[in-house]
Amino acid sequence: MGNEFIQHVTDNLRVAHHQGLSATDLGRLAKELLGPAFGPVSFVAVFRGAFGIPVDVLQRALAWQGFNFGGSAISDDEFTDLLAEWVKKPEGK
Template sequence: MGISLEETVRKLREARAEGADAIGLALLSREKLGSNFGVISFIASFRLAFDIPLSVLQRAQAWKGFGWGGVQISDEEFTSVLSPWIADRR
């Protein structure tokens, strides 16, 4: 079992501040949430951490790295879709 959603959001914000990219953040979310990780928790954690619109997150959840089946998007598309909200904001 992973840590709470709130703690995951805090860790995601910290990691972004330290320079993590979209893929690194997605993998961190999966690691921290553990068995609680899924489509809903991915969308919730990224929405809360970075205020990413739901429509963008619905596209991003198709990333091949999650392996949730159906239509999948590449690493490049995943990064491109999320980059406006993940980009370094220091």
């Protein structure tokens, strides 16, 4: 997994967000685009790169039920609320 690949996924997340995808949809898209490279480090890299979300917030977001990393899961709504400051609804959407 190289920097170009991470940048490609980051760019795709920004475009998808501009098109109106929610935080949970963006999380699912990141998982899909990263494929076998998906994991905590790659998730943090692409969401931090795309939206400037602080690492400590992204660490909490890793508990989202959509990622199935185990441990205590947070719901779709909790994931969305956690990232809301950085992943806002685009203008006009």
